[in-house]
Amino acid sequence: MVVLDYGSGNLRSAERAIARHGADVTVTSDFDAALEADGLVVPGVGAFEACMAGLRKIKGERIIGRRLAGGRPVLGICVGMQILFAKGVEHGVTTEGCHEWPGTVERLDAPILPHMGWNTVDAPPGSQLFAGLGADARFYFVHSYGVRTWELEPDPTGNIKPPLVTWAEHGDRFVAAVENGPLFATQFHPEKSGDAGAQLLENWLATV
DSSP states (O other), X not given: OEEEOSSOSOHHHHHHHHHTTTOOOEEEOOHHHHXXXXXXXXXXXXXXXXXXXXXXXXXXXXXXHHHHHTTOOEEEETHHHHTTEEEEEXXXXXXXXXXXXXXXXXXXXXXXXXXXXXXXXXXXXXOSTTTTOOTTOEEEEEESEEEOSOOOOOOTTSOSOOOEEEEEEESEEEEEEEEETTEEEESSBGGGSHHHHHHHHHHHHTTO
């Protein structure tokens, strides 16, 4: 298991949280190690633009793309989820993301920002990430930006299973988590979310 080090994110807290479940975890920016690991965690804090710059320095977008093309699990956390979308807009600056999903990361429409603290989520039926967690489960968020509109159109042939999208509310609705084949992501910090976050990480590790 690799936690990707690209100069952004709570690397050690993510490492410790996953290791508590018995996984052998390495924090590294090494291309081959990240590409070949059983599972890859992409954390992230701060600005979208800075995170993408750091990711590109280590060819992290290629690592993510090649892993997903081969069906190898990836988990994005916080800004590590946001960079999976097509673009981010912060302070009038538009930055290209990884384009794994269409959509724009933008400032939340809320009276108080950042959105900091515990919040419930609305997970869809059949979710693997939230299996065993009730509707009252709360997760820890710290962010001012998010994806407010899910833009991926369903496959018209019906042959491709649509992603499962979990929502949360702070002012208005935003994407709190996505499950899409080998690609999983959460806007909140499972490593800071107590027992609920621990259960979610255990659920993800069970898919690896």
